[in-house]
Amino acid sequence: MMAFRRKKNSFSTFLLYFDLIIKWGKEQRKNFFIANILMLVVAAMTSLYPIVIDYAFNAINNKNMQDLMFIPLVIIFLTLVKGLTYFYQTVYVGKIANSIIKTIQLNLYEKIVNFDVLLMSEFKTGSLQSRFINDLNILKEAVTRLLNNLVRDFFTLIGLLASMVYLDWLLTLCVIIIYPLCIRPIIFIGKTTRKHSLKLQEKISIAGAFLSESFSSMAVIKSFNLEDLQKKKAEKKFLDIYNKNIEIIKVRSKVEPTLEIIGGLAISSVIVVAGLRINAGHIDIGAFSGFISALLIAVQPARALGTLNTILQEGGASLVRLNEILNKKNIIISPKKSKKINNFKGKMTFRNVFFTYDRKINSLKSINLSINPKEKLVIVGSNGSGKSTFLNLIPRLIDPSKGNIKIDGIDIKSLDIIDLRSMIALVSQDIILFDLTILENLKLANQNATMKEIEKACEIADSHNFIKKLKKGYNTLVGDRGLKLSGGQRQKIAIARAILKKPKILLLDEATSALDNHSEKKIISGLNNFSKDITTITIAHRTATILDAKRILFFLNGKITCSGTHNQLINQNKEYKKQFLSSYK
Ligand SMILES: Nc1ncnc2c1ncn2[C@@H]1O[C@H](COP(=O)(O)OP(=O)(O)OP(=O)(O)O)[C@@H](O)[C@H]1O
Ligand SMILES: [Mg+2]
Secondary structure, X not given: OHHHHHHOOHHHHHHHHHHHHHHHOHHHHHHHHHHHXXXXXXXXXXXXXXXXXXXXXXXXXHOOHHHHHHHHHHHHHHHHHHHHHHHHHHHHHHHHHHHHHHHHHHHHHHHHHXXXXXXXXXXXXXXXXXXXXXXXXXXXXXXXXXXXXXXXXXXXXXXXXXXXXXXXXXXXXXXXXXXXHHHHHHHHHHHHHHHXXXXXXXXXXHHHHHHHHXXXXXXXXXXXXXXXXXXXXXXXXXXXHHHHHHHHHHHHOOHHHHHHHHHHHHHHHHHHHHHHHHHOOOOOHHHHHHHHHHHXXXXXXXXXXXXXXXXXXXXXXXXXXXXXXXXXXXXXXXXXXXXXXXXXXXXXXXXXXXXXOOOOOEEEEEEEEEEOOOOEEEEEXXXXXXXXXXHHHOOOOOOOOEEEEEEOOEEHHHEOHHHHHHOXXXXXXXXXXXXXXXXXXXXXXXOOOOHHHHHHHHHHOOOHHHHHHOOOHHHOEOOHHXXXXXXXXXXXXXXXXXXXXXXXXXXXXXXXOOOOHHHHHHHHHHHHHHOOOOEEEEEOOOHHHHHHOOEEEEEEOOEEEEEEOHHHHHHHOXXXXXXXXXXHO
16 A cells, blocks of 8 residues: 555556455456456457458458358357357456455455454544445446456457558558557546545545534534534535545546547548558558558547546545555454463452553553452542543453553453453443344343343343333334433443343443432342342442442542542542532532
8 A cells, every 4th residue: 555655656556456356356266267258259359340341341342242241240240249248248347346345345344343442433433434335436446447448448459459450550550659649648647636536535534424423413413503504514525525526527537538639640640641552552442441440449448448547546546545444453452372261250450550542641540459359349530530441441442551451360461352351241331222123232242142031131220111111122123323212221221231241240331320210229239139249340420339339449530549438538538528529419
């Protein structure tokens, strides 16, 4: 990709596609072979036309009736073979190009799904979507054109050139001298198109991100009367796309006239030279007609090859954007040789853990902590003090910038990430459900859960009753991100889902913040029962939880400033006291 950015020449673009086809088109080798053979047949049939014309004209000229009867049959044969091979070749090329795109799509999805949380926040959702749809479509066009033009049109031109030499070498020389005149302008046009294309795709991406944000924030837009403002923003984004498109059209449209003018020049000079040669008796009218028809037939493949560079450059710009994702390295991955916790006890230690999101400010500083097996730990702290960040470190949604975290003496980075995450259930602050039924959402935690287990988990999470009352019960669809349910209902399902996972470590990030008092009490007592034998870390906002806690960690500006029971903390720490009195009373 870097080579492509730096050199920016047509050859490196070509290499880029070559690499692309080799890398993503492995399964298509057989189709590729067949398509190319068919294309060679098409090229051969097309190249024979001028020779047939030559014979036809001479037959008419010489009133040779036998030849005149035979030639139409030859023409029918040529067109039949060409038509059939052309059809199958187009289908095969379509299969290859679409299969390459499908493979890239799947790899792209796999890559993004494995992105760690920080990497994901680098890209906006809408921008990622536009890469899937828009960039890949442009790339598909480019690959299709490349596969078609490079073999079929290139060999058609070579074949036609051979026919021309057969008909008259001097006329061919005129053509060979004149046509290369258009190479430089075409390369220049291609380069400019690529530059504009990259900008256009970025603009489309920005518009995509804007649209997806708008559609998911309709309630905010309406409640703040932002419709007009959003419309103006949309207008600006669409205008940007329009302007870039027009710039590209202006550049791209220069190719055809360039070829037209050069073609005119070629035909004119051929007519002059041919006139002289017919007069001198070197060629006959048949050869001349054949030659002119060869030139006319050559216009289409020559044009296709001429515009190919521009299309390839446009696809190249999309490929750069796709490679930007495909080449991103995911940092949070399983080690090559992972360790296993054989006899799980659940002792957790944090040694000198720091974490920074942006390499400027540490969101967590010097965290040193031991958590005993089956301990029930409660975390308290003001907004932005680092509580959620701390919890996210445990299932490795993020990794410490410094320091280490161990479970039973093993660094969590040496565990297989799937093993690690399967022993932890995290109910995060922003509950997101998938656009599936309640049952399907619950089963995400445990595909093999029986209905009995599911109902039991839902009873602990106080959700069984409300689910049963729904018209379709467990088969109710929850809507996009679960938005057809209330905030509290979503939270209850998320808690049930965590219970169903049967975790060894349960992490609750303000998991009961949206619940009414009655439900909250019920769930907390249910959870206490359920979590007797597991470690639980709860970020709490509720006085009763805090008062009952055996050990509270108090977070302040990314640090654990003190720990102990509520009574100890309130006597020891002024900040804690101040915050407790202002927030929790
Ligand atoms: N994705 C992110 N990128 C950059 N900074 C972030 C990101 N997420 C959190 N932060 C910053 O890290 C700090 C700690 O955030 P964190 O979410 O851990 O706080 P919290 O204690 O959970 O707060 P709250 O009580 O509001 O949930 C904050 O200053 C926040 O601005
Ligand atoms: Mg938080």
